[in-house]
Amino acid sequence: MALLKYEESNWERLGNLIYRKHMHGLRVTVAQFKLLKGSVVKPHSHTHEQVSIVVKGRLRFTVDNEVYIAEPGDVVHIPPNTIHSVEALEDSLVIDVYSPIRDDWLRGEDRYLRE
Template identity: 40%
Template sequence: MILKSFPEVPADPGVTRQVLSDSPELMVVAFRFNAEGAEGKLHSHPHVQSTYVESGRFAFTVAGETFEVAGGQSFVIPSNAVHGCRCLEPGTLIDTFAPRRDDFLTSNP
């Protein structure tokens, strides 16, 4: 096994993204929200996503349903579900994607 180091890159205004680990089958990514009101814009992708709220508080919309989450909570976003979030209190989300998001390895948004 070779440990890799990935840079932190801009994602959306007030949000950075850093790949923490990856393999073709799985990827772990930290999204750091630095300001209240920062957003992860609505989007969808074919990957199954699990989100763990490391810190902060967020309002998520997944497939038309909106709910709040805070530090220590987690949930799963199904493949192709339209989803996004708004930061209510600055913090970090740890997202896991299956399979890996190759676009996160090759480009910035």
């Protein structure tokens, strides 16, 4: 068993306005992202299915040219190999679940989050 504690201060800083914590299971990766107002995750795609759950704030998701404003309690599904991006309209917290695991992150191939 593993426990990913929200309150602990060991958030990974990916950029000026983006912070992440994550853990990997056998078949899924779960990530918590703090996206501060004005932060942008640039358009990208990956082979992983993604489900994003907004816990706090407001986010503008663009998924395959469709735009969604997501608020607390909203869930966004992003199919594999689909171009998507997100912009934080407010300081936000989102939980992302990926399947299969984000082996690209394990290899350090997450530059799109760090630029």
